Amino acid sequence: MLEIKNLRAKVGDKEILRGINLGVGAGEVHAIMGPNGSGKSTLAHVLSGRENYEVTAGEVIYNGKDLLAMSPEERAREGVFLAFQYPVEIPGVSTTYFLKAALNAVRKHHRLDELDAMEFLSVIKEKMKLVEMDQALINRPLNEGFSGGEKKRNEILQMAVMDPKLAILDETDSGLDIDALRIVAGGVNALRRDDRAMIVITHYQRLLNYIIPDFIHVLFDGRIVKSGAKELAFELESKGYDWIKNEAVLPQ
Amino acid sequence: MQAIESKEHYLSAFRRNQTTGAAGVPPWLNDLRESAIASFAALGFPTTRNEEWKYTSVDPIAALAFGRGNGQAKTLTADELLPLSFSDLSCNRLVFVNGVYVPQFSSLRELPEGVRVQSLAEAILGDDQILRPYLGRYARYQRETFVALNTAFMEDGAVVVVPEGCRLEEPIYLVFASIAGEMPIASHPRNLIVLRSGSEAKIVESYVGLGTGTYFANAVTELVGEENASVDHYRLQRETEKGFHIGTLEARVGRNCNCMAHAITLGGSLVRNDVHVVLDGAGSECVLNGLYLMEGKQHVDNHTEIEHVQPRATSLELYKGILSGSARGVFNGKIVVHKDAQKTDARQTNKNLLLSEGAMVNTKPQLEIHADDVKCSHGSTIGQLDGDGLFYLRSRGMGLEDAQSLLSYAFASDVVGRMRIPRMRARLDDFLLTKFGRK
Numbered sequence: 001m002l003e004i005k006n007l008r009a010k011v012g013d014k015e016i017l018r019g020i021n022l023g024v025g026a027g028e029v030h031a032i033m034g035p036n037g038s039g040k041s042t043l044a045h046v047l048s049g050r051e052n053y054e055v056t057a058g059e060v061i062y063n064g065k066d067l068l069a070m071s072p073e074e075r076a077r078e079g080v081f082l083a084f085q086y087p088v089e090i091p092g093v094s095t096t097y098f099l100k101a102a103l104n105a106v107r108k109h110h111r112l113d114e115l116d117a118m119e120f121l122s123v124i125k126e127k128m129k130l131v132e133m134d135q136a137l138i139n140r141p142l143n144e145g146f147s148g149g150e151k152k153r154n155e156i157l158q159m160a161v162m163d164p165k166l167a168i169l170d171e172t173d174s175g176l177d178i179d180a181l182r183i184v185a186g187g188v189n190a191l192r193r194d195d196r197a198m199i200v201i202t203h204y205q206r207l208l209n210y211i212i213p214d215f216i217h218v219l220f221d222g223r224i225v226k227s228g229a230k231e232l233a234f235e236l237e238s239k240g241y242d243w244i245k246n247e248a249v250l251p252q
Numbered sequence: 253m254q255a256i257e258s259k260e261h262y263l264s265a266f267r268r269n270q271t272t273g274a275a276g277v278p279p280w281l282n283d284l285r286e287s288a289i290a291s292f293a294a295l296g297f298p299t300t301r302n303e304e305w306k307y308t309s310v311d312p313i314a315a316l317a318f319g320r321g322n323g324q325a326k327t328l329t330a331d332e333l334l335p336l337s338f339s340d341l342s343c344n345r346l347v348f349v350n351g352v353y354v355p356q357f358s359s360l361r362e363l364p365e366g367v368r369v370q371s372l373a374e375a376i377l378g379d380d381q382i383l384r385p386y387l388g389r390y391a392r393y394q395r396e397t398f399v400a401l402n403t404a405f406m407e408d409g410a411v412v413v414v415p416e417g418c419r420l421e422e423p424i425y426l427v428f429a430s431i432a433g434e435m436p437i438a439s440h441p442r443n444l445i446v447l448r449s450g451s452e453a454k455i456v457e458s459y460v461g462l463g464t465g466t467y468f469a470n471a472v473t474e475l476v477g478e479e480n481a482s483v484d485h486y487r488l489q490r491e492t493e494k495g496f497h498i499g500t501l502e503a504r505v506g507r508n509c510n511c512m513a514h515a516i517t518l519g520g521s522l523v524r525n526d527v528h529v530v531l532d533g534a535g536s537e538c539v540l541n542g543l544y545l546m547e548g549k550q551h552v553d554n555h556t557e558i559e560h561v562q563p564r565a566t567s568l569e570l571y572k573g574i575l576s577g578s579a580r581g582v583f584n585g586k587i588v589v590h591k592d593a594q595k596t597d598a599r600q601t602n603k604n605l606l607l608s609e610g611a612m613v614n615t616k617p618q619l620e621i622h623a624d625d626v627k628c629s630h631g632s633t634i635g636q637l638d639g640d641g642l643f644y645l646r647s648r649g650m651g652l653e654d655a656q657s658l659l660s661y662a663f664a665s666d667v668v669g670r671m672r673i674p675r676m677r678a679r680l681d682d683f684l685l686t687k688f689g690r691k
Contacts, residue, residue, distance in 0.1 A: 048647050051639075076649035088644040092662030092669065101658060101690075102648035109649070141666070162648065 001026045001197045002067075002166055007058035008222075009046050016042045018222030019058070024166070027194040031208055031233070032201045034219035035241040040201045041085060043219070044170040047199075048082040049075050062166065076102075077109040079165030083155040083172050087143045095138040095154060099124065099161055106162065127160035131187040149180030156187040167191070168199045173207035185210030205237040218244050258314045259296055263289065266404055278379040281387070288393045288403035295397045307582040307614045308524055308553040313496050318438035318468050321350025321431070328431065328462065330357040337427045337458035338488055338679045345425035346371060346410050350432075350467075351439025353408050357427075366415035369424055372442055373408040382413055386444055390474045390502040396526070398498045402472040406442035409471075412455060414481075416448040423454035423484075423673050430495060432465030443473040447481035449506070454484040454673055459499075461492035461520070468496040475501065477509040479533060484672055485513045488680075491520030493548070500526045507533030507562070514671060515571075516680070517544040517552050527556040531565035531593075542571035543667040545687065546579035553582035560593035560626075569600040572667050574660060578610035586618040587628060594625045602632040605663050661688040 002024040009017040016039045024030050034040050046053050047060065049072035060067040067075060090098065103123070104114040115123065128138065131153040143151050152172055159167055169188065173181055188211050192198070200211055208216070208230065216233050218226040218241075225244055226232065236244070266289045270282075297314040298305040330347065334340050334357075346369060347357035353371035360369055368382070375383055393403040410426045428441050445455055459469055469491070477483045491497050497520050505511045515525050529538050544552045558567045573581045583602045604613040617630035637659045645655035664684050671677045685691045 050643055071652075072643060072646040073649050073651050073655075076647055082647050084644065084647075088638075088640050090641055090644070090659070090662050092664065092666035093658065098645075098658070099648075101654070102645070102650055105651065105654055106649040141669070142662075158648065 001063060003061040005059050005061075007046070007060060008056045009042060009053045010056055011042070011053055015056070016222055017046065020222070020224060022217065022224060024197045024199060026197055028215065029192065029198045029200060029211065029213045031211075031213035031216045032199060032219055033203070033205070033216060033233070033236060035245075036203065038219045039222045040203070040219055041170055044082060044168050044199075044201055047168055048072060048080060073105070076162070077106050081159050081162050081164035081167045083152075083159055083167065083169045085171040085174060087151045087155055089144045089146075090142040091144045093142055094140060095142050095157075096120075096124065098142050099158060102158075103161055124157075124161060127157055130160050130190050131156045132183050133157050148175035149177065149183070152176060152180065152184050153187070156184055156191075160187065160191055164196065166197045166199070168201070170201050171203065172200070173202055173204060181207065181210060205233045208233045220244055258317065259293070261317045262401060262404075263293060269405070276377055278376070280384055281376060284388045285404050288388070288400045291394050292397060292400035292404055295395070295400060298397055304555065304584075307580070308522070308551065310522075312522060313468055313498075316436050316466065316468070318436045321437035321439055321467070322352055324349070328429075333357065333429055333460070333462075334427065336460045336462070336490060337425070337429070338676050338683070339425040339427060339456070339458060343425045344369070344422050345427055347427045347429070348408060348441060349429050350437055351408055351428070351441055364418050364420065367418060367420060368411065368413040370411050371408055372406070372411050372444070375411045376407075380411070382411065382446070383444065386446060386474060386476060390476070390504055391472050391500060392502070392528075396500065398470050399472055399500050402440040402442055402470050402500070405440040406472070407440070409442035409444075411443070412445045412453070414447045414451040414453045417450040418448075419451065420453040423456055423676070425456045425458060428457065428459045428469065428471065430459070430461045430467040430469050430491070431463045432467035432494070433463060434465055436466040436468070438468040438470065441469065441471040443471070445473065445475040445483070445485070447477045447483050449478040450480045451478075452482040454486070456486040456488065456673070456676065458488040458490075459497060460490045461495040463492075464494070466494045466496075468498075470498050472500045473502065475503040475511075477503070477505050477511050479507045479509060481506065482510045483512070485511070486671065486673070486676070487513075487515050487525070489517045489520060489523055491523065493519070493521055493550075495520045497523045499524070501528065503527075503529045503538070505529060505531050505533060505536045505538055508535045509533060510537045512539040512541070512672070515540075515542040515554060516667075517546070517554075518683070519546070520550060520552070522551045524553045525555065527554075528559075529557070529567070530559045530561060531567065532561050534562040534564050536562065536565045538567045540567070540569040540571070541667050541670050543664055544571075544573040544581060545664060546573070546575050546581060548577045548579060551580045553584075555584045555586075557586040557588065558598065560587070560589045560596040560598060563593055564595045565593065566597040567599070570667065570670075571601070572603045572605075572663060573613065574605045574607060574664055575611035575613060576607040578608070578612075580611070581613040583613070583615040583632070584618065585616070585630065587620070587630070589621045589623050589626050589628065591622040593623050596623060596626040596628065598626070598628045600630040603663075604632070604634040605660065606634065606636060607660065657688045657690055661685060661690055664688070
């Protein structure tokens with residue numbers, strides 16, 4: 001589904017991604033771990049089309065298409081979804097209104113009929129249960145004054161409604177207490193499917209107790225320096241990232 | 253030069269009124285008008301050298317010899333007019349056309365006992381005792397040119413009095429339509445709103461322009477909220493490309509009284525809003541919300557002044573504007589904390605969104621603090637749509653234009669969402685959705 005080849009990207013003069021190679025197949029969940037500043041969030045943003053990053057080399061093929069040539073909205077319409085680390089607060093529109101507008105933009109792109117308010121309500125009602133969101137919350141201005149947990153649950157609600165092929169979860173566990181983490185992870189697990197791939201980006205092993213990945217990759221200094229099965233997370237947990245750092249400086 | 257000629261125009265019009273139309277006017281009111289025209293004669297029209305009018309030239313108003321309109325609306329029906337004013341046939345309302353009360357467009361149903369809602373002209377004819385203690389007592393005709401003009405020429409408007417402890421469920425709409433043809437016309441609506449202690453009411457003043465001609469609406473409202481009263485005041489302006497509007501709200505807020513005042517400007521060639529709130533009682537509260545949406549060559553100037561006179565009063569102010577084309581906006585927010593007003597809590601925010609290169613805003617907060625135990629804050633922003641917000645929306649599949657329109661709508665809707673009349677809020681929301689291409 002996704003093939004990242006030798007991807008390099010920079011912000012300003014600073015090169016942050018220094019040759020990423022990663023293949024993600026349908027139905028797979030890949031976790032990307034790494035210390036602060038290793039390039040995890042940059043990778044998420046480059047994949048979703050954020051403009052502040054300049055891709056200097058490499059390519060990303062998504063379902064046979066050149067992902068990097070697509071605008072953020074084209075990527076979303078083709079099934080790429082980014083759950084934000086810091087969801088944006090937008091006073092003045094409710095989650096309901098926003099999400100209906102987004103879903104209809106995508107439906108329109110696929111030449112499907114736009115949903116009216118009632119039809120949309122029945123779609124979202126069902127998805128709200130996944131992340132234990134209530135009607136009052138989704139009628140409030142988007143993310144404004146939401147707690148950390150409410151914002152992240154809202155991201156997963158959006159993911160459920162947008163029904164993506166490839167979901168990228170950027171530090172979805174950050175700022176969550178254990179109850180919120182359990183709800184969010186439960187929502188994500190319920191959305192795992194054979195035809196859907198997920199990239200779960202996290203600093204801590206904790207999230208991976210709840211969302212069990214098929215593969216784990218360790219990102220360090222803009223490169224994937226180690227890949228393995230889910231057991232790798234436990235090794236990281238006990239040894240810390242320093243162990244990886246020491247390995248990473250060895251000649252390749 | 254033009255300003256001087258125009259001044260003469262008003263002075264001689266005043267003399268004509270006094271000789272022909274003064275019958276039945278109580279002497280105290282005559283005296284009030286006389287002192288108002290005298291202060292107009294002394295003040296003249298403000299120029300941009302006047303600090304309070306630095307960015308707003310009233311030359312286009314001073315240059316024209318406006319005539320008097322009448323209350324006839326030959327081709328108009330209430331059915332057509334009311335939706336433009338964000339009200340409808342089921343609303344309790346007084347309707348004025350070119351400044352004159354039109355009974356057949358108006359309707360008042362089931363007002364609680366003791367509530368008075370009537371036209372000022374009627375109250376003047378009856379030499380109503382309610383008027384004298386209030387009229388001209390708060391509005392500063394001695395120092396404000398347009399308040400002086402209004403006071404000298406006031407004939408009609410609304411008088412609303414809510415008795416002690418009375419809670420008015422239904423809002424009262426005061427609809428002022430300006431309909432001008434070839435001849436430029438002016439009106440000087442004058443409103444008096446008094447909420448006795450412990451009473452509650454929502455009053456909407458809605459100004460709309462129709463027709464193709466030039467007009468000038470120069471409105472003044474004096475609002476008194478006594479102890480423990482709660483009042484929501486809404487001023488909606490939907491003036492035409494050829495409409496001038498200068499509006500003044502003078503509010504006195506008593507002890508533990510809660511006053512919310514909204515100013516929504518949706519159009520007009522030149523619009524100036526002066527809001528002056530005096531928090532004259534301990535523990536009083538005021539919330540000022542403003543929204544201005546201007547396009548083309550429109551000009552809007554919001555001047556607000558909140559005076560904290562007594563201790564423990566709070567004021568919370570949010571004014572937001574969206575300007576496109578070569579529209580111009582001015583925001584001047586003054587907060588004065590008097591020496592006895594300890595424990596004042598005053599917060600002011602002005603946010604501006606510029607959608608084009610040619611649009612421009614001047615924003616200026618002014619704090620004058622004479623007490624030492626107070627919390628005051630202010631902040632203003634001028635800018636384009638937020639990049640993070642745009643990316644967030646695009647990452648959900650919305651195209652750039654769609655995302656821009658949604659964020660502009662959201663920016664404005666944030667203010668409308670704070671209004672406390674659900675039906676009117678829904679109508680305004682509808683207006684915004686259309687305005688920003690979301691319908």
